[in-house]
């Protein structure tokens with residue numbers, strides 16, 4: 153894998169930028185990575201930060217790609233694919249798409265039927281080596297190519313394969329979009345602490361360290377998160393009162409609904425494609 157030339161289209165964006173940052177931090181040679189984009193200043197800043205090569209010329213970048221990662225917004229994917237299709241067919245790189253809501257069938261229409269494609273659903277904590285990536289391989293992807301995709305994902309966190317393409321939408325609802333759920337919760341805690349009279353900087357420090365501690369403890373523990381929660385709750389104590397408030401306010405149902413809406417939006421995006 154260390155030999156593969158990786159080209160990320162949309163490479164300085166939020167998601168690909170996080171994966172590249174994580175890859176470089178994990179020791180992947182920066183000179184084997186090319187990030188393409190449209191904004192020269194953004195690319196220059198990204199190159200200075202990561203050491204990777206950058207380019208505004210997608211076609212030239214694809215011409216040297218062993219692995220081609222597509223990471224533009226879903227609404228821009230069709231136009232992008234059509235603009236590079238001839239070069240992709242000629243070069244035959246392993247294509248990895250990070251986009252939500254675009255099925256493999258669409259890439260086959262836009263890029264040609266014979267191109268090996270893996271759908272990957274990463275998340276932004278890839279930047280700090282703590283990412284989660286769901287992977288789905290389309291027809292014609294070899295075992296070796298699956299290994300390559302998995303190694304990239306594992307260089308920036310953990311990876312799981314899903315057996316059906318619809319499994320990717322479930323991954324989006326849990327881990328692809330999931331970091332934003334936790335950021336929302338942290339933001340609400342910081343705002344509430346500030347309203348209650350704590351200095352915002354202190355509220356941020358305490359909230360973030362608490363989130364980090366809780367996540368680290370959950371990962372390190374051999375008991376489930378329900379038990380860890382109960383360990384904090386003294387009978388008739390302070391935590392119990394707060395958890396009762398979350399439960400009577402419908403937080404568990406709200407989380408279920410939000411995740412359902414998230415997965416539904418991914419399926420809806422696929423239907424919105426105009427071929």
Ligand SMILES: NC(=O)C1=CN([C@@H]2O[C@H](COP(=O)(O)OP(=O)(O)OC[C@H]3O[C@@H](n4cnc5c(N)ncnc54)[C@H](O)[C@@H]3O)[C@@H](O)[C@H]2O)C=CC1
Nearest residue numbers: 162164165166167188189190223224225226250251252274
């Ligand atoms: N942001 C996230 O947490 C996650 C995003 N994704 C997927 O990743 C993809 C990218 O999302 P973000 O990084 O959030 O968006 P973004 O807008 O931050 O990045 C996209 C980048 O692509 C560039 N771009 C647009 N058209 C281009 C073209 N024709 N050629 C080269 N570069 C071009 C833009 O300038 C931008 O820098 C989306 O398809 C999204 O569904 C997947 C998982 C998580």
Ligand SMILES: O=C(O)[C@@H]1CCC=N1
Nearest residue numbers: 251252324328329330
């Ligand atoms: O919000 C989105 O559509 C993308 C996909 C998963 C996370 N961000």
